[in-house]
Structure formats: structure tokens, C-alpha cells
Amino acid sequence: MSETIERLAAAAELPRTLPSWNTDPQPRRRTPTRDARPFSVAVLIPCFNEEAAIAKVVTDFRTALPQATVYVYDNNSTDRTQLHARAAGAVVRGEGLQGKGHVVRRMFADIDADAFILVDGDDTYDASAAPGMLHLLFDRHLDMVSAARHPDHTDAYRFGHRFGNRLLSGMVRQVFGKGIGDMLSGYRVFSRRFVKSFPALSRGFETETEFTIHALALNMPMQEVRAAYRGRPVGSSSKLNTISDGFRILRAILALIEQERPLQSFALITLLLLVGGFGVGVPVVLEFLHTGLVDRLPTAILATGLVLLGFLTLGCGLVLDAVARGRKEMKRLSYLAIPPSGFGL
Numbered sequence: 001m002s003e004t005i006e007r008l009a010a011a012a013e014l015p016r017t018l019p020s021w022n023t024d025p026q027p028r029r030r031t032p033t034r035d036a037r038p039f040s041v042a043v044l045i046p047c048f049n050e051e052a053a054i055a056k057v058v059t060d061f062r063t064a065l066p067q068a069t070v071y072v073y074d075n076n077s078t079d080r081t082q083l084h085a086r087a088a089g090a091v092v093r094g095e096g097l098q099g100k101g102h103v104v105r106r107m108f109a110d111i112d113a114d115a116f117i118l119v120d121g122d123d124t125y126d127a128s129a130a131p132g133m134l135h136l137l138f139d140r141h142l143d144m145v146s147a148a149r150h151p152d153h154t155d156a157y158r159f160g161h162r163f164g165n166r167l168l169s170g171m172v173r174q175v176f177g178k179g180i181g182d183m184l185s186g187y188r189v190f191s192r193r194f195v196k197s198f199p200a201l202s203r204g205f206e207t208e209t210e211f212t213i214h215a216l217a218l219n220m221p222m223q224e225v226r227a228a229y230r231g232r233p234v235g236s237s238s239k240l241n242t243i244s245d246g247f248r249i250l251r252a253i254l255a256l257i258e259q260e261r262p263l264q265s266f267a268l269i270t271l272l273l274l275v276g277g278f279g280v281g282v283p284v285v286l287e288f289l290h291t292g293l294v295d296r297l298p299t300a301i302l303a304t305g306l307v308l309l310g311f312l313t314l315g316c317g318l319v320l321d322a323v324a325r326g327r328k329e330m331k332r333l334s335y336l337a338i339p340p341s342g343f344g345l
Contacts, residue, residue: 027248041068041134042113045090045121046103051079053123053233053315058088060127061119066135071111072104072121081121088135101210116195120186126228131223133189141340143194143220144211146180147187164246166210168253175257175264176216180224182250184208187227194220197335207254213256218332262324266317270310275305 043061047054058070074094095106104118109123115137119125121307125147133145165184173179186208190198195213202210215222258265281303288294 008116013047016241020291032233037136039114040112041115041117042111043068043070043117043119043130044104044111045070045072045119046075046095046100046107047077047081047085047121048075048098049077049079049081050121051077051081053085054081054090054121055084056233057119057121057123057127058085058090061117061130062089064127064130065117068117069113071107073107075099077105093288097203099203101200101204101207104207105200108198108200114192116192118186118188118190122232122291124230125187126230129187129225129227130189130262135225136223136225137189138193138221141221142223144215145189146182146185146212146221146222146224148180148182148224149185149187149229150226156290163251168246168249171253172212172216172257174207175261176213179216180212180222182224183212191340193335193338193340196338197331199331202252204248206229206249209249209252213253213260215259217328218335220335260324260328262320263317266306266313266320270314270317273306273310273313277303277310280306 043065045054045057047062050057054072058072061068061070070089070090072082072092074082074085074092075100076094076096082092082094093106093110095103099108107118108116115134117134118129119130121128129147133147136142137145158253166180169179169181169183170182184205188211197218198211198214200207200210214220256325280299284294284303287296294300
């Protein structure tokens, strides 16, 4: 072996020794940099009438992440939210279209950073968890780290919200085969690749559902951690309606499932139509085989129509599945076109 190396080295005029790749048994951890500069981190806080809490939220995140820039996007507040946020040291901007989804879309479009922290402005999430979530994103090269809410008391996280969250999160896991336990968490850390490839099509609180399904559809690396969750401060009120917003989130989940998994969706409809068609038509066929007559002609026509409609639905599902695959490929290419933050370790 050594003779072969010497002959090759002589022919190529290379050194006669092979390079040593892992000479340091304990390699030193490098400070994460990108293009010889520190990583930039943006804390994004969408707000609507949160004057009772926003100053504390901004202060807590500036304390937890001194190098980060805190942005507060006001969504047509009628109180002094902007004044309190600016006094606490945040960069304050506004979005005229009402709804959290509109605000998220504007923030993701306006701001550029290597990592993004999205958190509600109601002081229900713990800012001290942000550095750990951020390091997890860097160390494991993830695209999303989500904080699963761990309430300090039952009043902070109402039963209706917990039940709805588990139900909706379970639906997503059943369809995609994986997911996260708290799909509706408003406390997340994103990579630049995630943010700049995220379409942000929803208007309101459905945007959390979009986050999860976008990551699952493209098989992005993500992780969930537990974080403390507390009740709102005095003077702050929730803008989430359990019933109406729950149905909107459910409708958004069904629409996203239909877009991302059309074949499964239409196959289910096909199965229902075929079961109905055969259930109605089999007695007619048996009667015809026994008597040679078709006494229930309308029933026979109904059965034929249901079976034909079932196969037509299956054909639509196959076509839409091909379209969805093409869309997924384009989204994946758009995701890959964004250079990674280069989390050097």
C-alpha cells in the first residue's frame, strides 16, 4: 500500500504523506458565522390591542437575546400598543389588512435574517426558552422548532382549546404520518429557508396550521420542545374564538390536506360512492338474475350513476395528484434555491 502511494505521489508530484482529517480528538466549536459576520436573528411579534403586555414581551426578548432585533407589527390597534412597543425598544411597523395571517405574510416579506423567532404579543410565552430553541435550530440544522405549550395552571390553557388542538393535530398526524403535538402553538423559531419559501396564504389564526403542513409536505427537519405557558396579564383579552376560529382552522386543514394529498381525499369520496352504488345496485342485480326482470329501474339508474361518479372522482384524484406532485417539486426547488444559513459548528 505504501509503495502504491509513493508511486502515485511521485507521478503527480504530491507530498508522500496522506492528510490527516481528524487529528484533533476534541475539535473546537466555531462561533456561528455567515460570510464572516455573526448570525442575524429577528424576533417577530404580531400585535392587536396588546398595550397591557407588549412592553414586557419586548423587554423580555431583548434581555434573552441582546443581539436580536425585535420587530412589532401592529395590526390596526386602537390602544397604545405602538407607543409602548417603541418605548420598550422595538422596531414598530404596521399592517393594514386585519388578521394574523396577513401580518405574518408582511413580516416574512419585509424582514431578512438568518433565523426568525415568531411569538405572540400577549406575554403568555416564556422568552427565556428562545435561546435554547435558537441553539437547537443551529446545532441540528433544523428549519422549524416549535414550542409545545406547558401551562403553569389550567386557566392559562382552556379545556376547549386543548381539546381542539389535540383533535386537529391528530388529524394532521393521521394524514401525513407524523407531526407535532401542539400544532397551533404561536411560539416558533424558523430558518431563513423556511420563511422565504413559506407561501403564507391564510388570513387569520390558520397560519399556525400552514406552518406545520408546509414543513410536513416538504419533509423539512423540525423538532418540538416543551415551553412554559402562562395566563394573560390583567387588561389583556384573547382575540381567539374557540368555536368560530376552530371551524376556520378545521376548514383550512381540510383544504390543505386536499391540496397536498388529493389522491387520498378523492379516493375516500370514491369509496363512499362505490359503497353507495353497490349497496343500492346489488339487490337489483340479484333480482334480475332471479326473475330476469328489472322492476326498480330508477334504483338501477341511481346505482349506475353512483358507480360511474365514483370512478370519475377517482380519475380526478389521479389527475390532481399529478398536479400536486408537480407543485411539491416546484416548492421543493424554491426551498433549495434559498442558500442555507450555514450554521457552522
